Amino acid sequence: MRVALLNLIGLLLLTGCQTKQAVVPESQQQAWWKEAIVYQIYPRSFQDSNGDGVGDLQGIIDRLDYIESLGINAIWLNPIYPSPNADNGYDVSDYRGIAPEFGDMETFDRLLDELHKRGIKLIMDVVVNHSSDEHPWFIASRSDVNSPYRDYYHWWPASKGTPPYRYSLFDAKGDAWKYDSITDAYYLHYFADKQPDLNWENPALRQEVYDLMKFWAQKGVDGFRLDAFQFAAKDTTFPELPQGYEKNFIQYYAMQPGLHDYLKEMNQQVFAPYGVVSVAEGAGRSFEEAHELVDADRQELQMAYAFDGVDVAKYDGYSLATLKKVFTDWDRSFAEKGWLSIFLSNHDQARLVSRYGNDTPEHRVASIKLLNTFLLTMRGTPYVYYGDELGMTNIGMDRIEEYQDVAAVNGYAKAKFMGEDLDQHMKILAKTSRENGRTPMQWTADAMAGFTEGNPWMKINPNTAFINVQDQVADPSSPLNHFKSLTQLRKKNPVLVYGAYELLAEDHPQVYAYTRTLGEVSCLVVLNFSDQTARWAPIGLSLGAQPWINSADQLTREGKELILAPYQSVVIPLN
Ligand code: NOJ
Numbered sequence: 001m002r003v004a005l006l007n008l009i010g011l012l013l014l015t016g017c018q019t020k021q022a023v024v025p026e027s028q029q030q031a032w033w034k035e036a037i038v039y040q041i042y043p044r045s046f047q048d049s050n051g052d053g054v055g056d057l058q059g060i061i062d063r064l065d066y067i068e069s070l071g072i073n074a075i076w077l078n079p080i081y082p083s084p085n086a087d088n089g090y091d092v093s094d095y096r097g098i099a100p101e102f103g104d105m106e107t108f109d110r111l112l113d114e115l116h117k118r119g120i121k122l123i124m125d126v127v128v129n130h131s132s133d134e135h136p137w138f139i140a141s142r143s144d145v146n147s148p149y150r151d152y153y154h155w156w157p158a159s160k161g162t163p164p165y166r167y168s169l170f171d172a173k174g175d176a177w178k179y180d181s182i183t184d185a186y187y188l189h190y191f192a193d194k195q196p197d198l199n200w201e202n203p204a205l206r207q208e209v210y211d212l213m214k215f216w217a218q219k220g221v222d223g224f225r226l227d228a229f230q231f232a233a234k235d236t237t238f239p240e241l242p243q244g245y246e247k248n249f250i251q252y253y254a255m256q257p258g259l260h261d262y263l264k265e266m267n268q269q270v271f272a273p274y275g276v277v278s279v280a281e282g283a284g285r286s287f288e289e290a291h292e293l294v295d296a297d298r299q300e301l302q303m304a305y306a307f308d309g310v311d312v313a314k315y316d317g318y319s320l321a322t323l324k325k326v327f328t329d330w331d332r333s334f335a336e337k338g339w340l341s342i343f344l345s346n347h348d349q350a351r352l353v354s355r356y357g358n359d360t361p362e363h364r365v366a367s368i369k370l371l372n373t374f375l376l377t378m379r380g381t382p383y384v385y386y387g388d389e390l391g392m393t394n395i396g397m398d399r400i401e402e403y404q405d406v407a408a409v410n411g412y413a414k415a416k417f418m419g420e421d422l423d424q425h426m427k428i429l430a431k432t433s434r435e436n437g438r439t440p441m442q443w444t445a446d447a448m449a450g451f452t453e454g455n456p457w458m459k460i461n462p463n464t465a466f467i468n469v470q471d472q473v474a475d476p477s478s479p480l481n482h483f484k485s486l487t488q489l490r491k492k493n494p495v496l497v498y499g500a501y502e503l504l505a506e507d508h509p510q511v512y513a514y515t516r517t518l519g520e521v522s523c524l525v526v527l528n529f530s531d532q533t534a535r536w537a538p539i540g541l542s543l544g545a546q547p548w549i550n551s552a553d554q555l556t557r558e559g560k561e562l563i564l565a566p567y568q569s570v571v572i573p574l575n
Helices: 009-014 057-062 064-069 105-117 136-143 203-219 245-253 259-274 287-294 320-333 364-377 406-417 422-432 434-438 469-474 479-492 494-498
Strands: 002-006 038-041 074-077 121-126 155-157 177-180 185-188 223-226 277-281 303-305 381-385 500-504 511-518 521-528 534-536 554-558 561-564 569-573
Touching: 057 064, 057 105, 074 223, 105 121, 105 203, 203 259, 259 277, 277 287, 287 303, 287 320, 320 500, 320 511, 364 381, 364 479, 364 521, 364 569, 406 422, 406 434, 469 479, 479 494, 494 511, 494 521, 511 534, 521 561
Parallel strands: 038 074, 038 381, 074 121, 121 223, 223 277, 277 303
Antiparallel strands: 002 554, 155 185, 177 185, 500 511, 511 521, 521 569, 534 561, 554 561
């Protein structure tokens, strides 16, 4: 006989979660950043306050009530420094300033102060694998071989011949060396040619970087996310690399000798004295390397931000088995030591619900609730990208003229140069481009989404008409309200932060299920990752009476089986 259990989220948040409180053992080394729920804001797209069509810092201040209402306790801001915006701020021309389109230092100070008043920490992006070619260091460096700034970058004199091939991620021809006639030499750029790589072998450059980080730490920022830092150390003899190495360039670019020395030095000068947290974008090429970056006794970085999870989805979808394996393997590797970030989206990816969920009208709401349940019930610090709390979807632009991102524009030029099938290229781009994840925040149903009163810097997704904050605030069963329940649940239950993770139902084709256990407290997370009803019988588990949280109206059981609706997600106490 079918027994339907009512979903009483509100009541259960007050009861179920509080019946037993797990004590966090000392060995877990509690820290605010382990207990944080990070909300990532792409400032350009969050809220425009002055009608110029570009999001800004005052806009974020104006939305602080909303941000606080989410229940998050840290934000990560993508770069807000002055920049020619060849790569939307990842090409910095002044590391101690605020980009005029985002505001000024007084506004930044106010933002930081207002965040702190609300108990929200701020993590800044630090982009020091490379600078902008318009940074004064580079301008001086390129102007004269005898400049004290010459060795802030990597130069290859043309008198030595053509430099050994280096692959560039963003170059229109894939070439990381650019010839500069001023001094008849090539400079290195792993990303676009307007992003010359800094030379970390130079102690003067390193000191400049530590000093600029101290500048922000002294202001009171709480953490740094180190952009592309695993590429910073290089073999500056630039040996020839095996042909075709670019297919696997991370093996050759990441974690080169010297990197750990730089990180230890940075830790001594910045992280330790100022007590700021540091997040490693990219976490090496193996679990061992990730540990070498973030284990506490190494005194380098603190939180690994590894890409394996976000890389599971490809153009044509992903396999649930692989997703389970990747997250489970990482968790196992970090069970005793080290700390992970948990994320499935960011500004470099297409939208979460479109990549890992199902953005059709029928399944969008359930599937984004499922994905957020996953992120907020795993061990590690969850990172939620703005708009994913609503289930914002891909915009899917199909003409290259609509794209602005250097990766898309130069990627298209490169595909053309290589004679690839451009129609197919555009199909893939529409689905996978990171610009899908950069459309303005959808606050209201209006055409301008409540984002701007001007001309938005980037196209607004027309589905703001029915996916927006205003509507979702008013709807108790919206993804937004579900997200808020999840943040409350996680914050009240240390088991969801520190508890051991154990994978169940490993071979189930639809269900991802796991337990989290801390001391005497244990709960079961069951996620139906499919658009079909799923049945699963948890073996040997005595389920507590009521779910802590359930994305559907009810949880159906038939005998020992749970019958899950498409994309249903549920967290059930076990004792
Ligand atoms: C990684 C950043 O996340 C990405 O947005 C940027 O384009 C590259 N690093 C280069 O800075």
